[in-house]
Amino acid sequence: MDTMRDRFAPVVSRLLDEDPRVAVVLAEIGADGFAEAGRRHPDRVINVGIREQLLIGAGAGLALTGLRPVLHTFASFLVERPFEQIKLDLGHQDAGAVLVSAAASFDWPAGGLTHMAPGDVALLDTLEGWTVHVPGHPDEAETLLRHAVAAGDDKVYVRLSTQANAHATEVDGTHWHTVREGRRGVVVAVGPMLDAVLEAVRERDVTVLYATTVRPVDTAALRAATGTAGTDVVLVEPYLAGTSTAAAARALADVPHRLLGLGVGRGELRRYGTVQEHVSAHGLDARSLRERIDAFLAAGAGA
Template sequence: MTATITRGTDQRERFYGLLPELLAADDRLVAVLAEIGAGYLDPAAVAPVADRVLNLGIREQLLIGVAGGLALTGRRPIVHTFAPFLVERPFEQVKLDLGHQDVGAVLVSAGGSYDMPGGGQTHFGHRDVALLDTLHGWTVHVPGHADEAEALLRAAAAGTGRVYVRLDGRSNATAFDRGDGRMAVLRRGSRGSRGTIVAIGPMAERTLAATAGLDVTVLYAATVRPFDGATLRATLDAPDVVLVEPYLRDTSTAEVSRALRDVRHRVLGLGVGLDELRTYGSRTHHDARHGLDEAGLRQAITDFLR
């Protein structure tokens, strides 16, 4: 039986619709959940593969430990919960049970950086990619559209390595990803352009709007690890680079520096700041406080390039 996939624009809904189909198509795959998402799966679609859908309850360290054990037996676990429960809370297990044992898994998060502002710091996931950067061998995808999320999930499920797919509650209206891990050129500046802007995942259309009328090149990445330094170098005119990331500010600044290690350059990292915001408000309020709304991006980029 093939599951019916939700073809909407919500990345998380697309994942829940796709998961039963992936399981049905590949006997290696096992879905491992920690309560989050279990109630969103279609019971009729899950029924034929129910023996490979494990809900461990709110036990996040166990979540990763079980995934590591399954991987050692030749299974391919697809592990899902909110980002802070998937990467931060069980970080030791991610490091040892997956990394040290050198086994593969697909970690799929939900909630972006602060999709649930009322949940506060326990549910804020902006440190995830920076933490995974301290470990070896991870591929990291940050889709900006549900179609991108589906394509990246399919490829990750069919593979063997350690892959993190970061799902966000917001999306671009258009899918921009090339599907080959390379950055896409969304806008090309002139030969005398003022710099290059690298927009990650769901920040693409907001970045395009914020840079309207500026003579800059705008690149788009849905895969951030490995970082596509080759496209950045090939399209670089002015040696000034701005990163617009939907998670912790400066997470990829070192990647830019490595890619341009023989080029004198400046880099500005924009993203979620280190300040802990204790009045939660809405996601829009958080964007504004971190300078990730259109006005904040415009101000930061023009000040830097000036």
């Protein structure tokens, strides 16, 4: 199976052909994938070199001229390093863009901490008006990329990962999907966490919601699930643990509930290892998730 990032350049290259508003801004990373598109559209495929602040600033400038810019590099260089430009050039000027990241939380362990960004979604949460897509399969990534580019002049973040579920789910860029229904709690699996969550709760009487658009939260889906499955809610996210607990709590503000946020821990892992070793070290493999979810639900049942 190809990766989400494998889909990025072909999909956006087709969008460049289809829509004269679309422009692509790169910071060296991924430039080879747009060589042919750049020859067809030299005025709308721009490589600023390894200058991530300029990446955001140039994209904002294009947006202010009426174009729909797509900006791409590793997550740590796309969200963390140029955060001031995201806040001011895009946010303060109310300029829309599509930010598409690669490497996600720890997809390239050999790159070390400089290439890891588990706090990217939490950082964007400090700003107003961002839509955040977290696909869990290359097919979903393609759908959500197209949805993001077509989203008028909105500010959208698409978080691509090498981690993926075995099968795609039909996604629409808005709603959460009910994968299975139960009566003893709700587990929300975000993007590439779905397969591990389903294995973790196998034979457990819980509802599983699948979320690929995490901002804004699908309040209606979450409230409906807690209305039938009980108000113990577990969020399993492929980035910083607890990132979405405040958003979920707001969605359930008038509903007494218990909430557990599982994700990447704050402690730095100082060995490169493999992606799967990082997954296990952060307790996001199926066995660890089963233990943590079971303990949380059991505590609620005994309360």
